[in-house]
Ligand SMILES: Cc1ncc(C[n+]2csc(CCOP(=O)(O)OP(=O)(O)O)c2C)c(N)n1
């Protein structure tokens with residue numbers, strides 16, 4: 160078959176199982192767009208390329224498949240950068256395709272020329288500049304392989320315009336040969352035996368589960384391990400739902416804004432079995448103060464993650480599912496009543512301070528999230544933004560659906576939620592998708608409301624509107640003498656704005672209205688925006704000040720009992 | 722134990738890196754060193770015995786833990802096929818330098834003498850300067866430079882270290898950490 164580069168690109172994408180592409184056209188991708196209508200692929204036209212990348216990322220996290228975004232050269236390509244970096248930090252499989260000026264113009268500062276392979280070198284797992292159509296098919300094949308295997312991540316393919324129009328005999332390469340790329344997948348049996356011995360003899364063991372468990376689809380195995388050996392499980396932000404959060408052994412998220420009892424358990428345990436997580440500083444706080452009494456077993460598919468920040472006693476390189484399967488038969492049933500009893504008493508003390516008990520007519524963010532949780536029974540696909548809203552979602556939505564939370568953890572990208580939700584909703588029409596977002600982050604990508612409407616995606620958007628860049632304001636309150644420099648926001652009327660886009664909307668200003676508004680959104684077939692005017696200076700508790708050990712938290716002041 | 726290891730001592734360590742000869746691979750590697758804040762002293766790259774495989778020698782200032790991270794991060798680059806450390810004890814290490822030294826006729830004899838002692842070579846002579854070539858380990862190159870300095874060095878270029886394991890073992894057959 161003699162095809163041009165644009166046709167070859169689409170042929171390859173179809174063969175890779177791509178059904179949706181998030182893109183914005185432009186001069187350097189015109190040949191690619193010209194061929195698009197001939198292929199069975201849904202193209203979602205976004206309103207900003209950053210949103211294309213976040214949508215591809217959201218699609219990937221929601222479906223487990225590679226997300227694909229497409230942009231023109233120059234500004235189209237540079238607009239992708241934040242979204243690519245976000246995907247890189249959270250190990251999300253993505254292929255980003257950009258157009259490039261023609262080969263004979265390369266390096267001349269031609270109109271809309273930018274060195275996007277140079278720019279994205281540190282934020283992609285790999286990238287390609289294609290100047291010869293003969294290299295295109297293999298590059299696409301390799302890109303999908305690299306993006307989706309091992310430690311997943313984004314791969315960028317930059318295609319010169321002349322390579323899009325040049326013709327060649329098309330042949331789909333049937334295998335890739337990458338001598339320098341061979342991810343480990345099975346754990347070393349000797350190390351696994353050693354890990355089992357450590358687990359079987361520990362008195363106060365704890366599992367930390369990260370996103371790697373979800374990527375590997377190892378929730379079942381993790382749950383079996385915890386249940387069999389009676390080991391409590393804490394998760395990272397991105398590891399939420401690695402074990403159903405209603406499970407009695409689930410301690411929820413640990414770290415800077417983690418559950419107090421999870422943080423106490425981390426500092427008191429004598430063994431940490433960490434799987435698919437990378438000891439991020441938001442989880443461990445200062446590395447030298449973390450888990451002072453514990454031996455650490457670290458399971459990760461990426462050898463470079465092991466001993467990067469935290470000293471590890473036993474490393475196991477491998478895929479979480481394989482390693483857990485290898486480990487399970489070697490682990491003994493245990494009864495750790497003392498340890499679990501200790502954790503339960505910490506848990507009870509935490510419950511006493513819960514914001515949900517607070518008597519007030521104001522709309523408390525925790526109460527909003529709690530209502531969404533109740534209405535959706537923990538089964539929704541939640542997409543949170545960054546800031547206080549992200550932490551309240553994490554603390555009050557107990558995820559039951561595996562992979563039920565999509566959030567920018569590593570890069571902490573404000574404006575991520577709405578476009579990522581578009582990707583998630585496009586990939587998973589069977590799920591109800593909710594966005595929890597702050598008034599600040601929402602205004603960074605709210606132009607995508609137009610995409611929501613154009614594509615008829617029934618996304619429910621809960622804005623936790625505090626009139627502040629709230630998380631920053633909280634730090635200023637606590638650590639910068641309440642000097643609210645640059646953090647107050649005067650926002651628009653979000654309900655009117657939503658209506659201008661043709662989206663149903665409500666504004667909720669008191670506690671009574673919350674449940675009904677959530678229910679209305681839950682029941683509706685279309686998208687909805689709810690502007691929750693929450694208490695303006697409400698804080699996220701607990702909070703571990705930077706550099707402190709994670710059990711030295713600032714706690715919520717005790718309320719009088721209801 | 723979660724405490725970071727007590728910092729083992731920093732020293733100059735040599736890594737040999739084999740990589741597919743693909744466009745951009747060298748910038749991937751140098752970019753990695755900059756981004757991860759690794760302290761490199763020299764980096765030399767050229768063809769290897771295998772077609773389409775380039776061989777790079779990097780000298781890094783690192784301790785054990787850092788060197789391990791450097792190697793692991795290098796392995797993450799898709800086109801890197803092999804990383805191995807070579808130790809001064811079991812490898813030959815060489816670098817080449819070209820030195821253009823101020824050499825009016827009155828000083829030539831003296832310079833020639835120095836060059837002979839170092840078993841270096843004079844490869845170009847002009848009216849008032851000459852170009853000297855020296856091959857050796859860094860300390861040898863270093864000392865020749867310091868001896869020539871008083872004569873007036875007009876131009877200097879050094880290749881950085883290249884290394885090869887002695888005996889029949891090859892860098893291709895050893896792997897970092899094993
Ligand atoms: C793109 C980007 N810019 C700046 C920041 C720094 N930042 C972190 S949280 C935050 C405030 C977020 O405010 P808002 O979206 O209203 O959420 P809230 O904390 O009030 O819930 C800011 C500015 C960021 N994370 N991302």
Ligand SMILES: [Mg+2]
Pocket residue numbers: 597598599623624625626627628629
């Ligand atoms: Mg806000």
